[in-house]
Amino acid sequence: MPGNQVEILPGKLASHVRGVQSYRMEQPKAISGACAAINLRDLSHEVLQRGMAICAPGVYEESAFALVSLRGVLEGTPLKRACEVKFHSGTAAAHARIKLIDADHLGVGGQAFAMLHLENPLPLAEGDRFVIRLPSPSATAGGGMVLSIAESRIKRSDPLLLPRLELSRAAAEAGDYFHAAFLAGPEPILSEAGTLRLTRCKPEQASAMLAGAKQNGWLVPLDGAHLAKARLPEILEFANGALVRYHECKPGEAGMDAPSFCRMLGIDARSYAALAGLLVNAGGFAVRRGRLALASFQPACTERQRRQLDAALALIRSESKRAPALGFLEEKLGVSQAEFDFVVKELCASGQAVLVENHLFDKSVYDWCK
Secondary structure: OOOOOOEEEEEEEEEEEEEEEEOOOOOOOOOOOOOOEEEEEEOOHHHHHOOOEEEEOOOOOOEEEEEEEEEEEEOOOOOEEEEEEEOOOOOEEEEEEEEOOOOOOEOOOOOOEEEEEEEEEEEEEOOOEEEEEEOOOOOOEEEEEEOOOOOOOOOOOOOOOOHHHHHHHHHOOOOOOOHHHHHHHOOOEEHHHHHHHOOOOHHHHHHHHHHHHHOOOOOOEEOOOEEEHHHHHHHHHHHHHHHHHHHHHHOOOOOOOHHHHHHHOOOOOOHHHHHHHHHHHOEEEEEEEEEEOOOOOOOOOOOHHHHHHHHHHHHHHOOOOOOOOOHHHHHHHOOOHHHHHHHHHHHHHHHEEEEEOOOEEEHHHHHHOO
C-alpha cells in the first residue's frame, strides 16, 4: 500500500511505496498474483534486478541454502545424488549444487528430500515452489517445495531424520508452512524471538499464529523458548547421551546442573524447569536437588557427603583468591578426618578444586592465577 515501508531482497534495500498502479490505473494496494507497477522512493531502477522481492521489513530473509521436498520429472537418465543444477523460484534463478538425502538417484515420478546450496543468496521462504533444471543438456529435472532455509548439517544415518521430514512435507502440503519449517529446521527448540521470526509474519500476526500452534498442541512453550512436540524424541536422545557421559565423568555428582544442560542445547536457563518436566514425564530421567540425571543413576556419594562437598566448595569460593588451608577448612566443616579426606579427594577428582601444598584453590581461580 502507498506509504508502507518495504525491504528489497536480496540486498536488504530499504524504501517506501509511493504509489501502486495496475494497468495504468491507481490502486490502493497490490494483491498477490496480480500485475502491478510499484513506485519506490529513493531507489534507482538501476539497482533493481530480476528476481528481487519486495517484502515487509524483517519478515523474510535471503538464503543460499534450502532443504526441500523434490519430485523428479526427468525421463531417461535419473538425477544423480549430487550434481550441479539451475534453481528457479518465482522470477529468481541461481546456479546450485543439489544433494539428495534419502535416495541415490531420482527418476520421473520419484520423490525425495534434498539440500540445495545456491551460488548466490535468493529471497526464499518455507512453502515457496521451485523448479530445477540441468545445465547440460538443458532439461527440467524436477520441482518441489522449500521446507526450510536454515542451513544445517544433515546426517543420513539419523533414524529420526526422515520421519520428521515426512511430517514437515505433510504440513507444507497442508499449507502450514510455520509447522513445516519448525520440523525441518536444524533446531528442535527455538527462542521466543526465533519462533516468532519463523512464522514469516508481522509481530501481531506472528503472536496470533503462535497462540494457534500452542492450542493445536504441536508447539510446546518452555518459558522463553518453544519446542516442536514431534521433535521431543531428539531431545530425549540428546539428553540421554549427554547424561551418560556426564555420569561417567562425575560419578559423585547428583546430576547435571541447569545452566550446563541448557548451555549444551543453546537455550536460556529459564527454560530448564519446563524442559526437565517434559523429560521426567517421558520416563528415564529424574531431577535430584535441581540437577538432571538418568533415573537409573545412583551417585557414588551419599546425601550427607554431597552436603559436605557443597559446603566445602562454598567455603573455598567465598575465600576467592585466598585459598583456605586444609586445617581451617576441616575445622569449619566440623567433619571427621575420614569424611574430610573424602571431600578433598572428590573435589580434586571432579576438577572443582586444586590442592597446592596445604591449600585448596577453586579451579577457576587456580587457572586465572596461572
